[in-house]
Amino acid sequence: MITALCRTVILYFLIMIGLRLMGKRQIGELEPSELVLTMMISDLATVPMQDFGIPLLAGVIPILILLSLTLLMSQLSLLNLRFRALMCGTPAILIRNGKLQQAAMRKNRYTLDELLEQLRGQGCLSVEEVQYAVLENSGQLSVLPWAKAKPPTAEDLGLTLEEDSLPTVLINDGRVLRNNLRRCGQDEVWLQKILKQEHCTTKEVFLLTVDENGKTLCVPKEADP
Template sequence: MIIILIRTLLLYLFVLVTIRLMGKGELTELQPYEMVIMLMIAELAALSIEDTGRPILNNMVAIITLLFAQIIISYINLKSQWARRIICGKPSILVHRGKINTEELKRLRININDLMEQIREKDYASLADVEFAILETNGELSIIPKANKKPVTAEDLNITPAYENLPVSLIIDGHIHYENLKIAQCSEHWLMDQLKMYQIDNYKDVLFCFLDENRKLHVQKKDNQ
């Protein structure tokens, strides 16, 4: 039992580091080759946990090999459009100028009900709202709405909005984030003065405190305060 516990924790940390080394892109929508690598890593880790007689180092070497394979393939995709098309494929236009592309649906084995479901998931009520629907290489459906269905922007209204800053979290669960204070160009002394305006003497009593895009401070106390 202790051996299984140790192997599980060790492999968890090892796989976690491996995925982090693959890059943040791997934590979002996966390309087919990325999904294959993730599944293989999961299978190798599971085998090492289940079979305590198998040397854990063997599977670690295999996982490292997959890591390097992923890095190499990603680099090739970055440098070669031809390789990217072979490995990842190309986007498919499922709706063109408001009309369903039946040939593309047949080729991809997608039925109209599935297409309409994905369109509704993108907050468009019907096909009448859609000018183009594009199935991206990662399986995500992108929608370009008809001109009269696009959200109104400040540019459409000839309005020049004020510059908005990046919202920054300053205190989370009673802990000051000093790096974010530096990004916001604020000092701890300034922060404490602001908290006193909310009748807060100790920052540890704060659940969440942040500066919004207009540099307005928002503070929420912990429930027991």
């Protein structure tokens, strides 16, 4: 039992480190090479976890080799555009100026039903409403409508709006994040002053944020039902 636990923990953290090295990606945003790597690592990890007769290194070493190979290919992709196109592919334009690019659709084996489904999901009912539709390397479809179909911006309307600023979390579920507090150039005295204005204590706060303009947002905890 202890052996199984140790094997599982070691392989778990090894896989997590490997996925972190691949970068922050969702499953639907993985490149083909990254998806293959994920599947191979998961298969390699399950064998030594289930069969205690197989040495742990029989799973660890192949995983480390795959991760090293992936890092090497990533570095080569940064240095060589042709290698990047070979490994990751290139985006394909499926709609250009409101017209279907049938050759590109056949090359990428992208059916008309799939295209129309993606267009409806982004609020487009007709192909003619789209100026460009680009099939990205991740498999997602980027839809760019005509300029006349885009909603007007504040600049188009001649309006001057105040820019938003990124808020920083100071209290998370009753816990003070002191590193964030120092990063904002504030201290405990300032925090207690804000809490006094909100008529609550630290433990009674579910969320407290402050933005770059000094505006705070305080969300008190709700009482348990």
